[in-house]
Amino acid sequence: GENVEQHPSTLSVQEGDSAVIKCTYSDSASNYFPWYKQELGKRPQLIIDIRSNVGEKKDQRIAVTLNKTAKHFSLHITETQPEDSAVYFCAASPGRTYKYIFGTGTRLKVLA
Amino acid sequence: DVKVTQSSRYLVKRTGEKVFLECVQDMDHENMFWYRQDPGLGLRLIYFSYDVKMKEKGDIPEGYSVSREKKERFSLILESASTNQTSMYLCASRETPQETQYFGPGTRLLVL
Numbered sequence: 001g002e003n004v005e006q007h008p009s010t011l012s013v014q015e016g017d018s019a020v021i022k023c024t025y026s027d028s029a030s031n032y033f034p035w036y037k038q039e040l041g042k043r044p045q046l047i048i049d050i051r052s053n054v055g056e057k058k059d060q061r062i063a064v065t066l067n068k069t070a071k072h073f074s075l076h077i078t079e080t081q082p083e084d085s086a087v088y089f090c091a092a093s094p095g096r097t098y099k100y101i102f103g104t105g106t107r108l109k110v111l112a
Numbered sequence: 113d114v115k116v117t118q119s120s121r122y123l124v125k126r127t128g129e130k131v132f133l134e135c136v137q138d139m140d141h142e143n144m145f146w147y148r149q150d151p152g153l154g155l156r157l158i159y160f161s162y163d164v165k166m167k168e169k170g171d172i173p174e175g176y177s178v179s180r181e182k183k184e185r186f187s188l189i190l191e192s193a194s195t196n197q198t199s200m201y202l203c204a205s206r207e208t209p210q211e212t213q214y215f216g217p218g219t220r221l222l223v224l
Contacts, residue, residue, distance in 0.1 A: 032210045043202065043215040044155070051210065089155065093209050098143055098162050099170065100213065104154035 002027045004092050006103025014111050019077045021106045023090035026071065032093035033073050034100075035064060039086045047088075048075070080110045114139045116216040118203055124222045131190040133219050135203030141214075142207060144186035146170075146178065149200040149218075158201075161186055193223045 005024045013019050025033075031052040036044035050057045050064045050073065057064050063076040073092075077084055090103040119134035135144065145160040147170075157170030159178040167178050175197060179187045186205075190197055200220050204213040 034212050036215075043217050045215070046212045049212060098160055098168070098209055099157060102155045104152070 002092075002094055002099075002101050004090060004101045004103045006090050006106060008106060009104065010107045010109070012109045012111060013080050015080060015082060017080055019075075019080055019084070019108055019110075021075045021088055021090070021108070022072065023074070023092075023103050024070075024072050025092040025101065027092065027094040027101070028068075028071060030071075030092040030094050030101075033064070033066060034091050034093075035075050036089045036091070037086045038089065038105075044089060077108075080108075082110050082112050084108060085110045114141075114205075114214040116203060116205055116214050118201075118216040118219050120219050121217060122220050122222075124224065125190075125193050126224055127194060129190075129193045129223075131193050131221065131223075133188040133190075133201055133203075133221070135186045135188070135205075135216055136184055137186075137205040137214070138184065139205065139207070139214070140183065141205040142183075143205060143209070144180065145204040145213065146176075146186065146188045147202045147204065148172070149202055155202065158188065193221075195223050197221065198223045 034049040037047045038044040061078045066073045087105045089105050091100040116137045146158040147155045161167045161180040177189045202218045203216040206213040
């Protein structure tokens, strides 16, 4: 069935370094890929998204890249700060159904 | 600003009780979702509704039912609560499958 694999499950970086989280999806019909950030005790919130007709999108320190051939998309955070510490979820919207398929999450710790 | 609210932040129930969790969104969104979130398992879809009075099972519907009588409100019902339904429950809504989902603050349910 449809699934999204997300790696790594945990990631620790020094403040100021970059962090990269990778997701691979199975359904080639997927056409929308959001990334959510969930801080402790709070709701998931969208931080960036990308559609299948675009290869890269950037918003300040956050960027997402999409490789449709490899069915792979990644979140890049540059110049990490302690407030970037959270759980990050990727998702893929297969398009044929109403469901998002979520990755299992990456716990990012930014060490001061 | 999209607003998704849930009826309770914390709830404690006894085994066998019928439990109602309510979700309300104010953006006239067509699609609404119920997820449960457990450590290490990410976000798992219980049920979703793509229109009023329409519902579809997600990945883990057993032990749950839903109701959507009005567009803005989507209720999750635990027919007979069990201890393995202790979890964080998140509601979400969105306009179309190619748009982001907006999450509610979550209800942390403890079943004793």
